[in-house]
Amino acid sequence: MTAHAAPSSRPLRWFVLSSSLALCVAMACGGGAKVDGSGDCTGSDCTSKNVCEKTYPGKCGTPCTSTADCDAGLHCGSDDKCTAACVQGQQGQCDEGLECTSDGRCRSPLLGFGGAGDGSGGEGGGDSCIDVNVSFDPQIPTVILLVDQSSSMNAGGGWSVPADYEPWGCETNGTWRWNVVRNVLFNPTSGVVKPLEDKVRFGLTLYSSDDFEIACPALDKVPVALNNYDAMLERFECSELIEDTPTQASLEDAVADLEAIDEPGPKIVILATDGEPDTCECPDFSGTHVPAECRGMNAAAKQQEAMDGVVASAGVARDKNITVHVINVSSPSNASLQAHLEDVAEAGGGTVYPGFSPDELQAAFQEIIDGARSCVLELDGEIASGKSSSGDIRLNGEKLAYDDPNGWRVNSPTQIELLGEACEAIKTGNHELTIKFPCGSFIVR
Template sequence: MGLLTGLALVVVGAMVGCGSDKDDGAANGDGAGGNTILDPNDGGEGAGPTKKRECNPQPGCNDLQVEFESVVPTVMILVDRSSSMFDTPFGNSPNRWQPLKEALIGENGVLRELHGAVRFGFATYTHQQVNGAAACPLMDVIDIATATDSFDSIVNLYDEVSVDPATTGSNPLTYKGETPTGAAIRAVLPVLEADQAPGPKFLLLVTDGEPDTCAEPDPQCGQDEAIAAVQEAFAKNIRTFVIGVGEIGRDHLQDLANAGAGQPVQRRTPQADCDPPTLGSYEPSGGDARYYRPENPADLRDDIGRIVGGVRSCEFKLSEEVDLEKADKGTVLLDCEGLPYDDANGWRMTSPTDLELVGDACTTIKTTIRPDLYITFPCESYVVVR
């Protein structure tokens, strides 16, 4: 599956000269014909956009450039660091931790490819009985950051915590890493809530076992608490996606997925030794939100890419107002192919400053590696303030 590693935000058509009767269609700058797609990611830190390639759309007035930007989503990745992640095989790997690490930050990892196109936070969670309930959950968190070094910070933390908690003390039973999923979700929600950046917020939970609680690490009776925490996140406009690696039950994955999507969660008979659920909200039957349960490392990476790539927005904010009655005169190119206006697989204006790609065009934005997008309007389409 192709992953979107960064959208080439392209400089669009212009305003200077729009008050003039003369428009000879010449390109700005060096006088070359056509319009050049510009990539603000080229040229190093602090550099302006640099030329990427020629698409030669019909020229607009090009003296003052009007920019656009995409709506950037924020994703907090929450990783289970229980001991079973380190001591249980997964596919052809001796454990579950390393394939997940490679899928996220390896050479072809999703975070490496999408860093800059998605704002990432990162956290791991576990609990050790030796520390007592008051110290639960044991969290390591990289805050959601806009700095260019946030990826490096995530890599450094991932390396630091890549140790089975059971090996950190003399008694593997009391030092064993547990799975307090509900408590961990509640711990990261304030981080997401405090972030003031525009755009939607998401939580991606990756876990390999049934959850327990801080008060009772064994048996695994934390399902109700975890579901309630995910429902709390949704009530705060934070959607949760869930990936299960290992033996985590499909019923619980379905319940978490439903809670994360705001769908009904089925009331189930608690497993032996567990009390009836009292924290979450339940219905006689549940929804059908998608959950992910990959069987091998390759599928794990694809599922993460599918989730994170899928939250990319197809909405773009223009820096100048467009007259909606003349919006059809605009030109939108995706990878140098013209998109139809007001078409199910093209583009539309949802306000004078908001442009949206829909259908196949939106799918391309979400699934293509570095798609090039060019937006321009002729002078007559702009709302000119005098």
């Protein structure tokens, strides 16, 4: 998530996978101050208590997590309480060369919305810390939906759906595996893709072949892009099945497409299949329509070779930082297929999910895509050396622990990451996230 400074000090509302997010990095310290003969505070060498209580009685010291929590003229101090070191428009309260901001801070008019001093302040000091809102864009996941288009993606092989299942969009064969996958992905009201099309780069590859009669693999593809729902739905036609299952070659093509995309964020293949793979050389392992080396005494070895090839290609994907998740769209009784798909997912760094019913398919696709959302935050600046633990990161007002399995950690001076329960929380729903570093601990670009 790449950050850019913005002149606002309101706390962000974290809308998961939204196109524009905000990260509040509040750096609070005094602005250099003096006390005149009357005892009035004319700067921040004295505390801000005198100015604050004299000008804003009853409003100073109110607990806060950001300046937005404070009344006009005040800001959220480093002690998480509302305060003011000066009053905008009044003279003599800030050091020479500093001006009072609308939220009661003394700062240089040349400082703008960037830069943090060393926190010294004081007599003659020119450095000052200000609240800085840092907006950022999420790291967008890139996902290719790789869907088996073989002839077995119908209603055979033990596939069944509940009596109350409501097909969508297909006048016939609405309960076929293929058409149920279509419903789960592209139903405009309940499908997975529509609400996320502007938050996930989706691509679609439908794969099959037909006993040497057409190209192998036969790939019907929609290139990866944002806002891809309409293009993918148009390509995923009802009951449009072919014949074979050349999974290895098709997976390798999807991985190559992802590898060519030069964008930050996770890259994922979601393989949805209901059968063990064949190959372009051996589209089946029996029958006179296939070469002799693919059938008879050679059949078992060739089929194992096909399965091993898929596992190997999933491992290559993982080596390229591309995760392969698998959804089993067959039936619970197919133990050999389940074992094979577990091997594929393990090699690809992913998970195999049951897709034996519409509800399970929905849950599988949703969980995979939710899991793709990044918990890594790129900051518009860097944390000062040795100051990592000084950060105050809060999720929905609750402070997260530094270097805690369910808190946050620093990956680099410009990057932090939410962990465990905190990470899982921001992947769904609406949340408020604030990040604060004390004066001298964060340097804005």
